[in-house]
Amino acid sequence: MKIKDYIFTSIIFFIFIILFLRLWQLQIMNTEKYQKLSEQNRIRIIKTPAPRGIIYDRNGIPLVENIISFGLSISPEYIDKVDISMLSKILNIQIEELQKKTSKKPESIYMPIRIKDDLTFKEIAMLEVRRSELPGLIIEPEIKRHYPFGAATAHLLGYLGKITEEQIKNNPEYQNLPSYFMVGQTGLEKLFDNRLRGIQGEKIIEVDALGRELRLIKETHPVKGEDIYLTIDALLQEAAYKAFGGSSSTANARHFEGFAGAFVALKPDTGEILALLSSPSFDPNIFIEGVSADYWKELITNPQNPLLDRTIQGLYAPGSTFKIIPAIAGLEEGIVSPDKILVNCTGGISFSQWTFGCWQKEGHGPVNLRRALVESCDVYFYELGKILGIKKIYKYATLLGLGNSTGFSDDEKPGLVPDEEWKKNVKKTSWFLGDTFNTAIGQGFLKVTPLQMANVMAEVVNGGIKTSVHIIRNMETRKENLNLNRENLEIIKDALSAVVNEPNGTAAGARSYLIKFGGKTGTVQVVSKKFKGKSSYKNIEHHAWFVGFAPVDNPEMAFSLIVEHGGSGGGVAAPLAKNILEGYIIKKRQLNVKN
C-alpha cells in the first residue's frame, strides 16, 4: 500500500469515529432527555373538567346548576381552509370579527381555537348539515355554571373566574390546576371552592404530528364536586330581591336596578341564614361567559357599587334600631322598669351649649320604656344613656355581638362599638356626654352590618341565646346563653310588636293582615355625604332601617333591612319588610296549592 492508501483508510476510519462519538453522545449520554422529548411529541394529556357540586336551598331548590352548552372551535391547521363567509352567515358574526378570532396565536399548534360559545340548536343543526364543507370545525360540549335565580343570589353565591396568580401562590390545592381553570372568586363559590370543585379527570392520548388523536392510552374519570345544602330559603331570597326592585328578567338585571340596601333573615333558634340579599345586584351568569370590558367597567364605576356585598360588608350607623340595646341594658341593670316614666319629652334636651333634639319636635310628653321604643323617643334614650354610661352600653352592645364579626365569613366587616378607650386611641380626644347621647340613639361612631343587626334581633326573640350564624344545613348549632332575663326580653319583644301593630308605632303604616310581625325602625341621618364628587338630593336622604321578627308569636325569622338614602325607617324600610314577608307568604301558599 502507498501513503495515499493509508491516508484514505484513515479518513474512512476517522469518519466512523466521528459517527460513533456522536451516537454515543445522543444515545448514551442524553437518552433520558431525548426520550422525554419524544414522549412529549406523541403524548397529550387532556384534563376533563369535573362537574362542580350543586348548591341547594333549604327546600332542595337548586340555586346553581350545571348546564351543558356547546362551543364551536376550529383546529389551527384548518384556519386557512375554512369558508369564513359561510361561517359568518351561520353564526351571524361579522367576517372581520371572525378573522380577528382566528388570527389569534393559539396556545399550542394543536389547541383548537374557540370561535363561539353557547351555540343555539339552530346553529348546531346548520353546522352539522354543512359539516363536509366546513372541515376542521369542532363542536365541543361543555359544562357551565348557571344561576337560575340570577342577580337575586349573586352576592350570596358569588361567581367563578379564572384562577389568579395570587390564589395559586396562597392555596396549595390550586397549584396543579391549569391556568384557565375556573374557581370561586367570591361568595359561597369561593368559601366552599374546595368542596364544590371535585377532581379533574385525565385523558392520556397518543397523537400524531398533525395533532390527530390516535388512541387513548389511559383515562381517569373526573369526580364530581360535593353538593352543598344551604339553609337559605330561595323563595324568601327572591321575594326580597323583587321587593328591592330587582328585575326578574336577566336582561334588566344587568343594569343594577333597585334600591341600594340589604336584607338579612335568620332562623332565631338555630342561627341558620334564611336570606342574604345585597342590592343592587348584578348577573353572575355573565361571569361564566367572561365579562366584557364594558360591563366590568360599569360594574366597578357604578356609584351604587353593585359588587359590594352590603349584608356583611356594608357598614352603617344602626340609628334607632340600636335603641333595643340600651333598653335591654336598662332592664337588666334594674335602672328602668317597663312602666316607669323616665323623662318628660319636650322635643329635646339641652346639655351645656348643645341641644339634642328628639325626632318628634313637639315632644312625646311623659315616656316610659314601652312608649320610648314604640314611638322611638330620642330624649328617653338620651336620659337612659346618661344613666347607663358608655361602659354599660358598650358591654351590652358587644354582648349581643356588635363590634365583632359573627364568624359566618372571613369577608365580614366587624363594625365598631365606641367606648372611651377607643376614642382616646383613635380620635385622640376624651369621651363627652354628647358622645353617649349619640351612641344611645344609634348615631355617632357606631358601625354595624345588616347581618349583625339581624343577629341581635334573633337573640332578642330566642330568649338570649347567641347562636353560631351559619348557612350550611345540618350543621350543628353552637349555642351560648347570654344570661339575659327572659322576662326583660319579652318586654322588649312586646314593645317591638307594638311598633308595627299599634296605631302610635313608628311602623304602624306597615302593619300586615297576612302576618303579624314586629320590629324597630331606624332612620340614620346622613350628614352631607359626598357621593363620588357629586351630591344629589336623593343621595343625602337618610338611610332607612327596619330590624324585625315574624311572626310575633313563636318567631320563625329574625331579620334586618336597610335602604340606603331611602328616607325614614317607618316610611320606607318597614313597608318594604312587609312587602317581602307578604310576597314570601303568598308565593309559599301558591306553591302549596300547586303541590
Place this chain on the structure above:
Amino acid sequence: MLKIDRRMLEHFDWITFCIVLFICIIGILTIYSATRPPLDEGESPPFYIKQLIWLLIAIMTLVIFVTFDYVKIKEYWLILYIIGISLLIIVLFMGKTAMGAKRWINLGFFSFQPSEIFKIIFIISVSAFLENKESPLSAKDTLKTLIIFGIIPFLLIMKQPDLGTAILILTITIIMIIYKGLTIRLLILFLSLFITSIVFLWEILWAGLKEYQKNRLIAFIDPSIDPSGIGYNIMQSVITVGSGGLFGKGFLEGTQGPLKFLPERHTDFIFPIFSEEWGFIGCLILLALYFTVFIRCFQTSVIAKNSFGKLLAIGFTSIFVLYFFINIGMTLGIMPVVGIPLPFMSYGGTTLLANFTGIALVINVRMRRFELFYP
C-alpha cells in the same frame, strides 16, 4: 449467453455481496416500520413491497454487471458520458417538478433520477479519462478533468437544483484527481485557488442559493432558531436517534416515524428510524456492516490489476462513503440537511439500482484482479 467462468464464481466477492444484501433487508424492514399501517394512509403498493421489487431488479442488474470484464466498458466512456450529460440537460427541460426541484424524468410507466445514473457514468468516465494520463498529472490534464467532469455537471445539477449531489460530484472529481496523483505544488496551488475562490465567490454563491437551501444551512448552524420551522427536521431527527438509547425501543415500537414527527422518514431519514428501534447497539452493528463494505471496496482499489480498475473502485468507494457520511451526519445534526439518501437503505428505486451497479463494478474489478495476461 451468460457464460460464467467457474474461477470467476470463486473469486466473486461473496462477503461484500452478502453484507450489502443484508443492509438492504434491514432497510426494507425499517421502511416497513417507518410507514407501517394503519398509521400511514395506504400507499399502494406499500413502500416496502416496492423496495423489495426494486431489490430483486437490483440483484439482477448486479449479476449482469459482473458477467463481463469491466475493462470493456472503458471503450464506451465518451458515448456514455455524452448520454449522461444529455440526461442532465433533458431533466432541466422535461423534468417532473417535485418539491421545487426538477430531478426526475417521467417515462410514463416509471420515473427515474438522471443524476443517479449520471453518478455511475461519471465515475466510469473519469476513470477511463484518467487511466492513461501520466501520474502525477500535469496542470493541463488536471484542469481538463476538473472542468469536464467537475464544473460542467456541477453547474447542471445545481440548476435542478440539487446542491448536495452537485457538491458531491465536484468533490469526487477532486478525490479521483488526487488519487491518480498530483505534484505537491499543483495540489497546493489548486487548494489555495479553491479556497480563495470560495471566499470571493461566497457572496455570489449565497445569493444564488434558493431560499430553502439557505434555510437549511442556517438551521444546521443553529437548529433552535425555529424548531417548528427550518430547524424542525434536525431537531426531530436528533430526538429520534437519542430516544433510542442503548437497546432501542424495539422493532415496530418506534413512535417518531409512524406518527410523522420525522419527515422523509422512509427516504433521507431512514437512519433515525432504525436507531430509534435498535438503539446504540444496533447502530454499532450497522456501522460495522457499512465499514466492512467500504474497507473491502477500498481494498479492491489497492489490489486492482490496472489503473482503470483502481480508479473505478476508489470512485465508487468515495461516493458510498460520502453519501453514507453526509446522510448519517445530517440525521445526527452534524451535517447540513441536503437531500441525500443513505446507500442501500433509503427507499428509492433509481438510487438502489445505481448503487448496485456501482457495487457490481467494484466486485467485477475484484473478481478479475488476477487476469493480468488476458486481453
